[in-house]
Amino acid sequence: xxxxxxxxxxxGILFACGVTGFLIKRNxxxxxxxxxxxxxxxxxxxxxxAAHWHQxxxxxxxxxxxxxxxxxSAVGLAIIIAVYRARETLxxxxxxxxxx
Amino acid sequence: MTGTLNLWLxxxxxxxxxxxxxxxxxxxxxxxxxxxxxxxxGAAFACALLAVLRFWPESNTPYQxxxxxxxxxxxxxxxxxxxxxxxxxxxxxxxxxVGFLIHIYSVGYMWDxxxxxxxxxxxxxxxxxxxxxxxxxxxxxxxxxxxGVGLASYLLIGFWFTKDSAxxxxxxxxxVNRIGDFGFLIGLFLLIQHFGSLNFTEVFDQVKPMGVxxxxxxxxxxxxxxxxxxxxKSAQIPLYVWLPDAMEGPTPVSALIHAATMVTAGVxxxxxxxxxxxxxxxxxxxxxxxxxxTALFAATIxxxxxxxxxxxxxxxxxxxxxxxxxxxxxxxSAGIFHLMxxxxxxxxxxxxxxxxxxxxxxxxxxxxxxxxxxYIPITFTVMLVATLAISGIPPLAGFWSKDEILWKxxxxxxxxxxxxxxxxxxxxxxxxxxxFMTFWGDYKGISVDDHGHAHATQGHGEHGHGExxxxxxxxxxxxxxxxxxxxxxxxxxxxxxxxxFLEPVFGGEFPKTITQGAGNTExxxxxxSVAFAFAGLILAYILYVSKPYLPQKIADSLNGFYKAVLNKxxxxxxxxxxxxxPLIDASSKVLWQGVDRKVIDDTINDxxxxxxxxxxxxxxxxxxxxxxxxGWIAAGAAIVIAYxxxxxxxx
Numbered sequence: 001x002x003x004x005x006x007x008x009x010x011x012g013i014l015f016a017c018g019v020t021g022f023l024i025k026r027n028x029x030x031x032x033x034x035x036x037x038x039x040x041x042x043x044x045x046x047x048x049x050a051a052h053w054h055q056x057x058x059x060x061x062x063x064x065x066x067x068x069x070x071x072x073s074a075v076g077l078a079i080i081i082a083v084y085r086a087r088e089t090l091x092x093x094x095x096x097x098x099x100x
Numbered sequence: 101m102t103g104t105l106n107l108w109l110x111x112x113x114x115x116x117x118x119x120x121x122x123x124x125x126x127x128x129x130x131x132x133x134x135x136x137x138x139x140x141x142g143a144a145f146a147c148a149l150l151a152v153l154r155f156w157p158e159s160n161t162p163y164q165x166x167x168x169x170x171x172x173x174x175x176x177x178x179x180x181x182x183x184x185x186x187x188x189x190x191x192x193x194x195x196x197x198v199g200f201l202i203h204i205y206s207v208g209y210m211w212d213x214x215x216x217x218x219x220x221x222x223x224x225x226x227x228x229x230x231x232x233x234x235x236x237x238x239x240x241x242x243x244x245x246x247x248g249v250g251l252a253s254y255l256l257i258g259f260w261f262t263k264d265s266a267x268x269x270x271x272x273x274x275x276v277n278r279i280g281d282f283g284f285l286i287g288l289f290l291l292i293q294h295f296g297s298l299n300f301t302e303v304f305d306q307v308k309p310m311g312v313x314x315x316x317x318x319x320x321x322x323x324x325x326x327x328x329x330x331x332x333k334s335a336q337i338p339l340y341v342w343l344p345d346a347m348e349g350p351t352p353v354s355a356l357i358h359a360a361t362m363v364t365a366g367v368x369x370x371x372x373x374x375x376x377x378x379x380x381x382x383x384x385x386x387x388x389x390x391x392x393x394t395a396l397f398a399a400t401i402x403x404x405x406x407x408x409x410x411x412x413x414x415x416x417x418x419x420x421x422x423x424x425x426x427x428x429x430x431x432x433s434a435g436i437f438h439l440m441x442x443x444x445x446x447x448x449x450x451x452x453x454x455x456x457x458x459x460x461x462x463x464x465x466x467x468x469x470x471x472x473x474x475y476i477p478i479t480f481t482v483m484l485v486a487t488l489a490i491s492g493i494p495p496l497a498g499f500w501s502k503d504e505i506l507w508k509x510x511x512x513x514x515x516x517x518x519x520x521x522x523x524x525x526x527x528x529x530x531x532x533x534x535x536f537m538t539f540w541g542d543y544k545g546i547s548v549d550d551h552g553h554a555h556a557t558q559g560h561g562e563h564g565h566g567e568x569x570x571x572x573x574x575x576x577x578x579x580x581x582x583x584x585x586x587x588x589x590x591x592x593x594x595x596x597x598x599x600x601f602l603e604p605v606f607g608g609e610f611p612k613t614i615t616q617g618a619g620n621t622e623x624x625x626x627x628x629s630v631a632f633a634f635a636g637l638i639l640a641y642i643l644y645v646s647k648p649y650l651p652q653k654i655a656d657s658l659n660g661f662y663k664a665v666l667n668k669x670x671x672x673x674x675x676x677x678x679x680x681x682p683l684i685d686a687s688s689k690v691l692w693q694g695v696d697r698k699v700i701d702d703t704i705n706d707x708x709x710x711x712x713x714x715x716x717x718x719x720x721x722x723x724x725x726x727x728x729x730x731g732w733i734a735a736g737a738a739i740v741i742a743y744x745x746x747x748x749x750x751x
Contacts (some may be wrong), residue, residue, distance in 0.1 A: 019734050090684050092726050 007048035014041030027089045028080055032073070039069050105151040107165045107182040107235055108194065113144040114227035121224065134207045137220035141227055145196040152189050159186050164237055164301070171240070178298055183237035187605045190436055191234035191368055194443045196521025198360045199227050202445045205451050206352040208574035209458065219259060220351065226252035230361050234368060239288050239298040244367070246284070246333065249362045252275045256357060257349040262639045265505045269345040276342040280332015287325030294318055304375045310381050323376050323383025326369065327390070334366025334420045337394045341672055343417055347409040351454030354409060359416050359450050360443035361475035367423040367439050371432040374606055377432065388428020388512070392519050395421030397669070399526040403533070404666040407464050411534050415490065415568040416446055418523060422505050425516055431508035432600040437503055437593055441497035444589045445489040448582035452483040455575055456538060459568040460545050468539040473539040475568040478576050480539050487535045489586040491528035492633045498591030499633075503626050504599075510625055517625070524629055528636025536644040543568065 018038030025031050043062045050058025084090055125133045155163055162185035171178045184192075203223060210219050229252055233245025250273075258270030288298060295303045313319050330336070335343035346358045357363070370377060370387060377384050395418045402414035419442050426435035457464055459476045473480040489496035492503065502524060511517035545568070558625025570576070592598050643650050655662045666669065721732075 019730075022730050023734065096725065 004048055004052045008045055009044035011041045011048065014038075014044065017041075026091050026093055028083070028092050028095075031092065032080065033074055036069065036073070039065060104165055105154055105163060105184065106147070107151055107184060108167045108180075108342065109147045110151065110196070111228050111231035111235060113140045113147065114224040114231065116140055118221045118224035118228060121217050122221035125221060130211065130216050130219065133217045137224055138200075138203055138207065140224060141196070141200050144227060144231065145200045148192045148196045151184070152193060155184055155189065156631075159189065161185075162301075175296055176292065176298075178238050178240040180241065181237040182235045183300055184235065185605050186602050187368075187371060187436065188234050190440055190602075192231065194440055195227065195230050195234060197360050198443050198447050198582070199230075199356055200354040200412065201581055202352050202447065202451065204359070205355075205454070205575050205578040208572045209352055209454055210350060213350075215259065219256075222252055222255045222259070223353075223356070226256070226357060226362070230365070230579055233365055236400070237300055239291065239300070239303075242372075243284065243288065246329075246365060246369075247281065249357070249365065250274065250281070250333070252355050253346070253362055256353040257346045259349055259353065263348070266348040269342075269348040273342040273346050276339050277332045278324055280329045280339050283325045283328025283332070284330075287322050287329065290322045290325065294322075307375045307379065310379055314382060316382055317380070319376050319380040320382045323373070323380040324386055326373055326376070327383060328386055330366030330370050330424075331390065332366075333369075333392075334363050334424070335417050336366070336390050336424055337397060339399065340394060340417045341675060344410055344413040344668070347407070347413050351409065351450060351457060354413070355447045355450030355454070358413070360447040362397070363416065363420055364423070364439045364443065367420065367427060367435055368428045370424070371436055371606075374427075374432045377427070384428055384430065386428075387424055388509075388516060391421045391424025391426075391428050392509075392516050393421070394418065395425060395523045396519050396526075397421075399523045399530065400665055401668050402530040403526060404662065406466050408456065408469075408534060408538065409450070409464055411466075411530060412446070412453060415449075415527065415531065417445065418527060419490070422502065422520065422523070425509055426505040429508050429512035429516060431505065431512075432606045433503065433599040434504040434508050436602060438501035439597045441489070441501040441586070441589050444582055445496075445498055445586040446488045448482060448486040448579065448586050449490065451455075451575070451579055452479055452486060453583065454573045455479040455579065456483075458571050461568075463545055466534065468542040468545045469538045469543070470545075471543040472538070472568055475543070476570045477513060478570060479579065482579045483535060483539070485583045486586050487531045489590075491531050491636060492524055492629060493528075493637075494630060497586050497588070497590035499630070500593035503629055504593060506629055507622055507625055510621070520630055521632055525632040525636045528633040529693050530636075530642050532637045532640035533644055536640055540645050543646070606660065607709050 015038050018034045018036075018041060021037065022031055025034065028032070043065055046058045046062045046065070049058065050062075073099030083095060087095060089095070117136055119139075120136050121128075121133055125136075128136075147503050148511060162183060165182045165184075167180040167182065169177070169179045201221075206219065206223065210216055213219060226249060229245045229248025231245070233242055233249060236242040237246060254270045254274045257273050260266045260269045261270070291298055291303060295306045297303055298307075307319070310319065332339045343358060345364065347354055349358070359725050377387065398414045398417035398421060402418065405411045405414060419438070423435040423438050425441070426432070426438060455476065456469065456472060459472065459479065460469055463469065485496065489498040492499045494500075506517055506520050506524070592601070643654075667673075
């Protein structure tokens, strides 16, 4: 049996990849994918803990996260399309009207 | 007397008139404005007469009318309620009667003024407050009227507010009165503290069983504080300075407010509180001394003035001094008697002076008048009557009341009598001086035609005659009525009739110790005061008619003293140096520049500046760059996780 720490380490690596991608990428779709990556990193640690402690709540949580993430992607992608139509760019540095 | 007297109608009617003229007068015609003003003030007079007639048979006991409750706080209460006894009967009839006559006169006098509706609105407002003052059944409602007449007085003194001197005279009157009101208010607080009430009957019922205070006690304190209030309103030393300046107002205002009614409010208030004063001999002595000094002091200033209205103003101050002298020696009914006759003849003098000013096209300097008796015979006749009345020449009104006061003063202390008699001489002198300078000799004014239009904007509009002309009928009728009153008004005092009339109010509970057998002395004193009155007349005749070069010579020989009197003893300058200037300096340098600017403003500004500097630095964090925000979040999360990990490890 694979020990818990392996899962947690993988989860941490996935999350860190997500954060890094979020911070360094300019393409809004890549950023979006990085967010999904972070969510999945967290999901992994949820199921790992659930299996380890024999607690179903963790797995239920994962389903919630996946549902919310799906809804969020639908909305997010719609926003991205709208932004692209308006600005003809997907570079976040150029979508900065709110900047002082 | 059955049912209610509807006393509340008497003050409410002028208030309605004031409201109608104030709100709608601007767009109405002059005729409509004057109709409203006259109807409402006349109706108030009619209501007052009606109420007095119904009250008359039972006037031995005061009548009270409760309108509605006003303040109820714990055991303290003050209501909108009215009080009628023989003292308020006199006051109400004088205020509404003389007030109504002056309203009629103003219709003619103010006809050309652009602020016509405003004038009548204020005048009616004044009537409302004055009637509230004299009809109130408690000190607090009286104080409302007291402040209200001050407001109306301010508005009317500054009626021509574009004129700087008028505006500042109004302010001066208001501020000086505030000083008096301060004393009055503290007096009221003491009344509440000691008697728990401001209701006249409740207070006096508690005062009645108290004995005379041998040394200064609470009644003395209350009395002196009330006196301070009266000093302000009734222009006594040291607060008289506002009244001469108040002559900046239109002449009918001077007649109504600053001669006949408002300035007598102090005398009324002291008389109303006679229960308190009778038990506080020290306060009473203060009243007598202030009154006596004021009478003499103001009379001497009156001698040197050349502005016809200023002479009358100082004369008013002096006559008010007489009234206070009377109150101070315990002769309240004599004071009220003089108040009434003074309202007639001084109202007449002012209205007559207004008629003179009207005749010569707005000129107020007596040196530029003269010889007017052939031009304006009716005005001359009524002025002559009024002058004889104020000088105390029998059998006119002033003789009876002044003689009554002097006699009572003599009974109390001959020193008061001596000063009072000298004042009577001076009064007679300056009044005949006014009469001779104005009506005798040759007309020294410029032709009215050249001069009139310059003053038209001030309301002394001219009709373009070449020489002085008589006033219109609407102004003459009130003059004649007041002249008749000045003539016969004193007869009610024969055989102490007036004193008996007021006996239910002032009572005989403190019988004067002087026996009635002093009849001879009374006759001698009367003879002396009449002789003094004639002496003043003759002196004025010699100086201003037969040898007109003499006054200048006398003035030159008395150089320093004359100058001091001419400059009103430099009292205004003294007050300016002692009170006004330090106050202004302290306000502007310490309070404004120091406290307000340096402390309050700087604290606020520094706090705001600090907040702005900090924000200036901090706002760079909000770059609007999405990834920098995400970086901050990640860094924050990392710190939290590191901290919790550390916590977990160290445990």
